[in-house]
Amino acid sequence: MRGHPLIDGLAAAQMAGESRAQHGFAEALREAENGGLNNVRGGTVTMGxxxxxxxxxxxxxxxxxxxxxxxxxxxxxxxxxxxxxxxxxxxxxxxxxxxxxxxxxxxxxxxxxxxxxxxxxxxxxxxxxxxxxxxxxxxxxxxxxxxxxxxxxxx
Known part of the structure; x- marks a missing residue:
């Protein structure tokens, strides 16, 4: 899934020293895999x-x-x-x-x-x-x- 905006965003956050909990990308990725996201644009997640x-x-x-x-x-x-x-x-x-x-x-x-x-x-x-x-x-x-x-x- 390289190139996926959520994966790239999580990698960038980890390199910047941000925690997964604070960044929230891991949660958003799980939601995306379960069909829970309405829209993904350039790393921005819009949920229901x-x-x-x-x-x-x-x-x-x-x-x-x-x-x-x-x-x-x-x-x-x-x-x-x-x-x-x-x-x-x-x-x-x-x-x-x-x-x-x-x-x-x-x-x-x-x-x-x-x-x-x-x-x-x-x-x-x-x-x-x-x-x-x-x-x-x-x-x-x-x-x-x-x-x-x-x-x-x-x-």
Whole structure:
């Protein structure tokens, strides 16, 4: 698929040091492969205007920024509640926060769906354990949210 605008855009983003989560091209590529894109023009992705509620309003991941702050992102890699399909620079919006105490690897693992201790990007679920796909998935997601909700943040 060399020459595909999404592939070229992802490669350019990685060379520029941007994370996949922030750039969002990987997500857009998956959507394209599944027929979910309406239009692709010169690396710009225009998606349909409908989403499941959880894709917009449930925390998908916590992305750490260069200054050590975090932003809670939805499934579209936008701050939770954002419905825009446009590129979002997280620093341009009042959505960042810092944990009162630096997040430890143990705490990150406790809120990661796969127990990953990486504090750079912590995924609370993935496409294999979507919270709305059954009681067990919801219970596991809720337990992770419970652990996250107990942490103190500065804003």
């Amino acid at each position: 205007t409908t989403s499941e509620f959880r894709q917009v309003f449930l925390i998908y991941c916590l992305q750490r920024l260069a200054d050590g702050s975090y932003v809670a992102l939805n499934r579209r890699y936008k701050p939770v509640g954002f419905t825009s399909t446009e590129w979002v620079d997280y620093e341009d919006f009042p959505v960042r926060f810092k944990f009162k105490r630096a997040l430890s690897a143990k705490q990150a693992a406790a809120i990661s769906y796969k127990g990953n201790a990486d504090t750079e990007c912590i995924y609370l679920y993935n496409d294999g354990c979507i919270p709305t796909d059954g009681a067990a998935n919801w219970k596991a997601y809720a337990a992770r949210l419970d652990r996250l909700a107990g942490l103190k943040v500065e804003h």
